[in-house]
Amino acid sequence: xxxxxxxxxxxxxxxxxxxxxxxxxxxxxxxxxxxxxxxxxxxxxxxxxxxxxxxxxxxxxxxxxxxxxxxxxxxxxxxxxxxxxxxxxxxxxxxxxxxxxxxxxxxxxxxxxxxxxxxxxxxxxxxxxxxxxxxx
Numbered sequence: 001x002x003x004x005x006x007x008x009x010x011x012x013x014x015x016x017x018x019x020x021x022x023x024x025x026x027x028x029x030x031x032x033x034x035x036x037x038x039x040x041x042x043x044x045x046x047x048x049x050x051x052x053x054x055x056x057x058x059x060x061x062x063x064x065x066x067x068x069x070x071x072x073x074x075x076x077x078x079x080x081x082x083x084x085x086x087x088x089x090x091x092x093x094x095x096x097x098x099x100x101x102x103x104x105x106x107x108x109x110x111x112x113x114x115x116x117x118x119x120x121x122x123x124x125x126x127x128x129x130x131x132x133x134x135x136x
Contacts, residue, residue: 005041009054010071014044016059021108022046026057029084030073035118051115070104078103 014022023046026032032048041045044059075081078101085092085105093104101117
């Protein structure tokens with residue numbers, strides 16, 4: 001019986017020529033670490049390490065994003081990240097939860113990001129599902 005165990009990676013679109021702007025946002029403002037891989041590396045593609053997997057950005061034809069679509073990232077130091085984004089002129093939509101800090105931002109290409117910081121570390125561990133099994 002097959003099963004889905006976890007997320008491996010998420011890929012978001014970037015318009016052709018947008019890699020420099022993507023690096024400025026994802027590395028400079030969000031502080032993500034780029035992962036270099038000779039197998040995956042090719043012009044117009046960027047790869048970033050995330051605790052649970054990888055974020056891939058790929059240049060190509062870009063047709064926009066559905067308004068409800070988003071990537072949610074758990075973060076530490078949400079206040080510092082929020083301040084850094086605002087200083088860079090990025091609009092930040094604060095939407096706190098009862099047990100977590102949360103903001104929404106849009107990257108330079110229209111991809112919506114949700115950044116969440118749980119109120120306490122144990123909340124993160126208790127609520128995070130890291131091994132979901134779906135029987136097929």
